[in-house]
Amino acid sequence: MLPxxxxxxxxxxxxxxxxxxxxxxDDGLDSVxxxxxxxxxxxxxxxxxxxxxxxxxxxxxxxxxxxxxxxGVVIAGxxxxxxxxxxxxxxxxxFDGDGGRLPVGRVVDAxxxxxxxxxxxxxxxxMPVPDVLRFIDLAAFHKLNHLHLxxxxxxxxxxxxxxxxxxxxxxxxxxxxxxxxxVHDRYDDRPHEGFYTTDDLRRxxxxxxxxxxxxxxxxxxPGHMQAAIAAYPALGxxxxxxxxxxxxxxxxxxxxxxxTLSFCRDVLAHVCSIFPAELIGxxxxxxxxxxxxxxxxxxxxxLDGPSAVQPWFTGQMAAFLGSLGRxxxxxxxxxxxxxxxTAVLAAWRGRRPTVVAAKAGxxxxxxxxxSCYLDYRQSDDPGEPTPVGTLLTLADxxxxxxxxxxLTESEAAHILGGQANVxxxxxxxxxxxxxxxxxRLCAFAEAVWSTPDRDFPAFLDRLKPHLRHLDxxxxxxxxxxxxxxxxARPAAPGNPRTLPDRxxxxxxxxxxxxx
Numbered sequence: 001m002l003p004x005x006x007x008x009x010x011x012x013x014x015x016x017x018x019x020x021x022x023x024x025x026d027d028g029l030d031s032v033x034x035x036x037x038x039x040x041x042x043x044x045x046x047x048x049x050x051x052x053x054x055x056x057x058x059x060x061x062x063x064x065x066x067x068x069x070x071x072g073v074v075i076a077g078x079x080x081x082x083x084x085x086x087x088x089x090x091x092x093x094x095f096d097g098d099g100g101r102l103p104v105g106r107v108v109d110a111x112x113x114x115x116x117x118x119x120x121x122x123x124x125x126x127m128p129v130p131d132v133l134r135f136i137d138l139a140a141f142h143k144l145n146h147l148h149l150x151x152x153x154x155x156x157x158x159x160x161x162x163x164x165x166x167x168x169x170x171x172x173x174x175x176x177x178x179x180x181x182x183v184h185d186r187y188d189d190r191p192h193e194g195f196y197t198t199d200d201l202r203r204x205x206x207x208x209x210x211x212x213x214x215x216x217x218x219x220x221x222p223g224h225m226q227a228a229i230a231a232y233p234a235l236g237x238x239x240x241x242x243x244x245x246x247x248x249x250x251x252x253x254x255x256x257x258x259x260t261l262s263f264c265r266d267v268l269a270h271v272c273s274i275f276p277a278e279l280i281g282x283x284x285x286x287x288x289x290x291x292x293x294x295x296x297x298x299x300x301x302x303l304d305g306p307s308a309v310q311p312w313f314t315g316q317m318a319a320f321l322g323s324l325g326r327x328x329x330x331x332x333x334x335x336x337x338x339x340x341x342t343a344v345l346a347a348w349r350g351r352r353p354t355v356v357a358a359k360a361g362x363x364x365x366x367x368x369x370x371s372c373y374l375d376y377r378q379s380d381d382p383g384e385p386t387p388v389g390t391l392l393t394l395a396d397x398x399x400x401x402x403x404x405x406x407l408t409e410s411e412a413a414h415i416l417g418g419q420a421n422v423x424x425x426x427x428x429x430x431x432x433x434x435x436x437x438x439x440r441l442c443a444f445a446e447a448v449w450s451t452p453d454r455d456f457p458a459f460l461d462r463l464k465p466h467l468r469h470l471d472x473x474x475x476x477x478x479x480x481x482x483x484x485x486x487x488a489r490p491a492a493p494g495n496p497r498t499l500p501d502r503x504x505x506x507x508x509x510x511x512x513x514x515x
Contacts, residue, residue, distance in 0.1 A: 001092050001107070002442050002466045003143055003449035004459070010105035015070040017094070017102055019043065021050030029053045029083055031210055036087045040094055051075075053083050062145075063110030066090060068102045078110075081212040085109070085143050095469045113402060115365055115417030116448040117146030117216075118441060120433075123153035123227075124247075125424040126172075126194030127433070133207050135433070138475065140211035142445035147208060148216045148281065148346075148419060151196075154226035154244035154252075158195045159219070161270050164232070164263065168195040171227035174243040180386050180426070181495035182247050201274045216329060217275045219267055222254040222313050223287030228263075235260050237291035247425045251288045256297035256309060265320050272324050279344055282317050284310070285331035314338030332357060332364075336512045346419060348372075350506035351404050356513045358407055358414040366402035367419040370502060372444065374436050375423040377496055383483035385435070386426035387494035390502045394480075395456050398443035403452075418448045426492065431476045435487060438470060438477035439463060 001008070023044040025033045033053055037044045044051060052074045059065060059078035064086030067074045075090065077083035089109065093102055118139050120127070127135070136147060151159045157171030173193035179186040196204070201217075208215050226244045229236035229252050239252050254260050271280060289306035292298070298305065303312055318328040318340040328334075328343040332353035339345060344363045347353035350370060357364040369376070369389070374397075376389030402418035420441055427433045442463060447454075463480075470477050478487070 001089060002462055003446035004462065005089065005107050005109035006451070007108040008105070010068075010103040010107075013070075013104040014097065014101045015068075015104065016100055017042070017050065017073060018100075022047030023051045023053065024048055025053040026055050029055070029080055032080055032084050032087060035084070035210060036090075039087070039091050053077075053087070055079065055083070060110040062114070063108075064089075066107040066109075068093075068106070069104055073102065081145070082110075084140075084212050085111075088141060088143060091141075092466075092469065095472065096465060111143065111449045112451060113415075113417030113448050115146055115419075116144045116445065117148055117365065117417065117419035118144055118437075118444075119148035119150055119367075119419055119421040119423075121150040121153070121422060121424040122158050122196075123150055123156045125177075125428055126156065126158060126192070127424075127430060128194070129196070129200050129203060131430040132204055134430070136204070136208050136211060136213055138438075138473065139441070140208075140213055141469075141473070142442060143449050144441075144445055145212055146214050146216055146417075146419070148218060148421075149204075150218050150220075150281075150423075152219045152227065153224045154250040155247070156192070156194075156243065157227040157231070159201065159217075159271070160195060160197055161267050163266060166231035167228060170231035171243060174227075174245050176245045177428075178246045178425075180489070180492035181388055183495050184493050185246075186492070187245060198270075198274060205275060214277050215275055216277045216279045216281055217271050218281030218283055218329070219271060220281075220283030220285070221264055221267075221317070222310060223285070224250070224283055225254050226250040226252045229254070232263070235263060237295060239291070249286045249288065251290045253287055253289075253291055254313075255291075255295065256301060256313060261316060264317060268317065268321060269324070272321070272326060278325075278327055279329035280321050280326045281329040282314070282321075283330055284314060284334045284337060285348075286333070287337075311336075311338030315340065318343065335360070335362070344416065348421070349509050350503065352506070352510050352513060354402070354415065355404050355407065356510075358411045361414065363414050363416050365416055365419050366404075367421055368400075369421075370499065370506075371396065371400040372418065372420045373423065374420055374440055375426060377494065378436075378440070378478055379482060380496075381482050383485065383488045384494075385432065385483070385487055385489040386492045387496045388426060390497050390499045392440070394440055394443050397440045398447060398456055398459055399454060400444065400447045401452055402448060418444070420444045426489075426494070434476035435478050438475050439467065439480075440478075442466060 056076035061078045064077040064082040066086045075086035172195040176187045230243045233240040292306035292309045332347040354366045376392040377387035
């Protein structure tokens with residue numbers, strides 16, 4: 001089973017949960033029962049016998065006990081979410097069983113972290129709604145409970161906002177797409193476009209909620225805004241031009257005019273009307289200050305210089321979100337760029353920001369690129385598609401621990417969990433997302449669910465039969481034996497990095513955290 005449960009006691013005796021089985025469930029568990037009927041393709045009409053779903057206040061909130069016996073199956077969870085996770089374990093056991101047979105025994109389980117997330121970048125390559133729903137299903141199958149949806153970037157704006165129609169008329173379409181790593185300067189000649197309507201996003205949120213997945217939206221600001229500025233040049237600092245077609249960081253950022261601040265509040269208010277999540281992402285990463293040099297906004301706002309703009313802006317947006325009962329969620333650059341005490345930080349620039357954020361009293365989600373960036377190459381095999389970043393093998397992901405060494409117990413308590421990040425510059429289709437994500441996300445899911453002790457050979461022993469589950473679910477995962485001939489992308493060459501080079505770069509990138 002994946003992730004590895006806390007306790008498993010299963011015997012050689014087995015029985016069939018037949019088509020005549022009924023399901024009994026406590027109040028509030030009807031949606032879990034309905035989901036389970038569909039997931040295991042059994043009618044499970046309401047009634048006594050066969051299967052019981054129940055709340056047990058003695059279980060941890062997301063924990064469960066799954067008991068199987070010839071006279072029936074009982075899933076007792078500490079909450080509806082706990083019952084759901086027990087049902088996912090039942091689903092895995094049925095996958096493993098011969099003809100739907102179940103072993104007799106008991107499984108007791110609970111997660112180590114309360115935030116177990118995956119980020120999906122739909123800005124670089126738009127993903128249609130059905131594929132997003134499938135992505136959520138697969139994440140929930142592995143007991144992940146947060147989807148961080150990266151909705152906007154320099155290369156595309158993917159959310160409609162009332163009163164700002166050009167965001168999707170102009171900002172949701174780019175004329176071409178870079179092929180491979182930036183150093184090769186290659187492009188295709190095909191427009192790429194797409195955006196989500198308000199109804200689309202509400203459908204995604206509702207679908208995720210039924211699977212106990214919270215969707216955290218992100219609209220990156222004040223940097224990574226070239227698509228928005230292409231739609232509305234008045235939001236920028238004198239530049240006008242197209243949606244960015246190349247990867248990398250644009251220097252075209254928002255100005256600090258009243259109109260621009262009103263725009264940002266309109267966007268965030270609309271986002272909050274769709275997404276009930278407590279955390280609302282504003283990014284805040286990789287924001288060059290070049291265009292703020294000599295800006296009239298500095299004197300008007302009483303700011304000392306370009307470096308003071310982003311902290312001031314972050315404070316404004318945090319206060320606005322606070323007035324709506326939400327908390328700012330942003331990348332770890334906000335540690336030195338205006339993060340309010342209530343902010344939750346995604347620590348991505350290596351391991352150090354997690355330590356610094358936790359010691360400073362910030363709640364943090366650990367997602368260091370060298371452990372959690374699933375766009376990074378999986379091997380040195382020349383058949384890997386668009387190999388970029390440092391080598392990040394299945395074993396490397398499995399070794400990830402969200403809590404770095406050297407923290408006190410009270411500091412470690414600020415680490416809410418971990419997040420794997422699926423950046424899609426080099427993932428042009430859902431099949432490519434599958435290939436880059438699985439089975440590494442299986443390893444990540446265990447790293448954030450199970451106890452911190454690691455046994456990679458034992459994990460592999462459990463992963464191999466689990467891959468049959470992924471086959472049944474139609475997942476185009478990377479084979480353990482390596483890439484297939486058709487997986488390569490010779491027209492989109494990569495730019496692999498060595499770990500020592502990346503660590504040196506991260507040391508420089510986080511110099512402001514070492515003062």
